[in-house]
Amino acid sequence: MNTDINSKSSLLIIDDFLDNIKLLLSFLTDAGFKVLIARDGEQGIKTAQYAKPDLILLDIMMPGLNGFETCQQLKQAEETKNIPIIFMTALTDLNEKIKGFELGAADYITKPFQHAELLARINTHLSVIRLQQQLEKRNLEAEAFARTVAHDLKAPLAGVLGLIDVLKEKFQESNVVDADDIENIHLIEQSAKQMNEIILALLMLAGVSSNQEVICLPLDMSGILQSVLHRVEYIRKEYQGIIEYPKEFPLAMGYAPWIEEVWANYLINGLKYSGRPPHLIITANIQNNYVKFSVKDNGQGLSLEDQKKLFIPFARLSNGDHTGHGLGLSIVQQIISKLNGNVGIESQIGDGCLFYFTLPLFSETIH
Template sequence: MSKATTEASNPELPEVNETSSVVLIVDDNPANLGVLSDFLDEAGFEVLVAQDGESAIAKVEYASPDIILLDIMMPGIDGFETCRRLKANTDTQDIPIVFMSALADTPDKVKGLSIGAVDYITKPFQQEEVLARVRLHLKLRFLTKQLAAQNELLEQRVQERTADLNKALDELKKAQVKLIQSEKMSSLGQLVAGVAHEINNPVNFIYGNLVHAKDYTDDIVEILQLYRDRYADNDPEIAEKIEDYDLDFLVTDLPKLLQSMQVGADRIRSIVLSLRNFSRMDEAELKYVNIHEGIDSTLMILHNRIKTKHDRPGVEIRKEYGELPQIECYAGQLNQVFMNLITNALDAVDERNKQLSPEEVKEYPGYVSIRSWSSEERDRIFVEVSDNGLGISEETRQKIFEPFYTTKPVGKGTGMGLAICYSIVVDKHSGQISCHSQPNQGSTFLVEVPVRQSHHDT
């Protein structure tokens, strides 16, 4: 008989050779055993024999056959019980069992098939029929094995492809973050440059002339005082004008007015300087800077969010600056990190204040704490931004650095702020950023960056 083979459609699967299969014959009749084993041996099968159920089970444990031909009426445990035990064992439950018995009643056949047998042959049997059924069930078994192997291989490839897709998705998100970050910084730089240019020149003109205006005013006031002393009493018209315009008030208030203008000009100059310092678009390369200047610039820009208003209580800013060395960084980008962290902290405090009564807010005011320190051993600096806002849940905390994840309502946030912070700190500066928070316990963000960068391409 020629060897029949069934090759797997996938080259990674093993080839199947039916005639190299092992057949176990279990029968207490030596004559049946001899005839059937010789016939199957001539057909090219490797044949094992057993004369009772116990010995069959023992033989299966050390020489697993590909198919079992099992008699029912045997000494000791019968074929039904032998079948049950084999099917109850995970190591042997997949071996196909074909009953061969003189019990030809339908209930016996139904019982045999119901406990796990794949076929039932009644005695006396025809050898060619047994051979045909053995071939059929071996082919089904091998096809089942092939299908299982293909499914396993397919599952493995699906897992690999899923991992590749997840990796590609993560890379895409990172690319989106970098693109948005770059666009935001570019837009911010253009805006700040335009605002600074348009405001700086007229402000400098006003600021520079206020000093002369004060001197001129002092001179004019002195002359007016002299005129009043010399001529007011002798000229009723002058005396009337002095009284109508309340010259004493004008002389007293005009210097105060000029002083207020001086303070306002100083304030505008400080804001322009803070905007330029915050953006640092003229310093796009790595440079050594004072981190505290960037934080103070951020606080200056956010002054309107911090101060008390008629419809909103102010937020206390607690600064605990340590001694920090100048660090090598992309200053504008790190300032963006502090802007995002402080803005989020102010938002959290505002939401907390909305849930409290004015008396409670007065007793337990909202605050944002900014601490900094350095580690000479690790050659790193640390900046911690904390608040006593509403805090966040553990589930949310694990997602806050993911792109486009936000807990804010529609129109209030894009979910990019903290993702950009993570990208700037971790990817651009080889640092770390972490968050510790609990609901109703506030939040703490810790930024850690090296004092010097390794000058790798970013």
């Protein structure tokens, strides 16, 4: 018996059969739980919303709201949807059990039940809850750490980039420096800008991975793209890339700061890992109630095996020239998923890659 879990846990029994309630109340209280009682579904829902028990034991066969209806309402309410529910039933019909799981039940226990079995099932689900809570706490701590580190690095790195600009101006005015000096300062500048991109990605990842709520608005995609093109200009110049894009875009719904990061990832990857020189073509078209935005490159394309790895964090592709795709594209996928869209790639060996993302089309009838 896990007395540590029991002494800190509350259970709600929803059952109309008094003898069953008395039996469970005595047994579970002796086991160390705090036990709450409700005699019908409506009372059970109110008690769950008020007391927020750690777990609910719910009888199926009850007058008024039956167990299935009670479970459905509990799972639809924000304050009770995450409370695990164990059905107590004399029913052995498989379809009934499947129905309960589809409504969100965590488990079943069949009457007449053995005390040891019931206690084991309760402790199992309470342990899962504790582990989930610990994991969520660790994730929040990791996100906060990543955000803090990235934020603290951003300011000094901006200072480094500013000093590099000062040195470049002095080099241009000096007759002492040679070609090697100029090349070295150029390499320092490129490294600093790459570090800045990594910091921006960390900050973006921390924000996207959190429970941060964003308001989706109609996007000025032309303005967003112009900002991104300015941001990636140093890479475009380095690789002597060509970027074609339309003057106007269909009006889509989204969150502008996140969409800027999506475009930045797609364009940086396209400039670094496609043809030489890279040639990128940006397009946008309406498909049903969505807008599909895409970047087509002139690279060698990717195999189906490598395409499956692209949006997996830290995945390495079989072609060593493409190792930079992984983390950035995993952030892209998280962003677009939160904005109710999809991401993907269309590619054939020898015919380049087309990376795309979709966003809901703006509709004046809705907004």
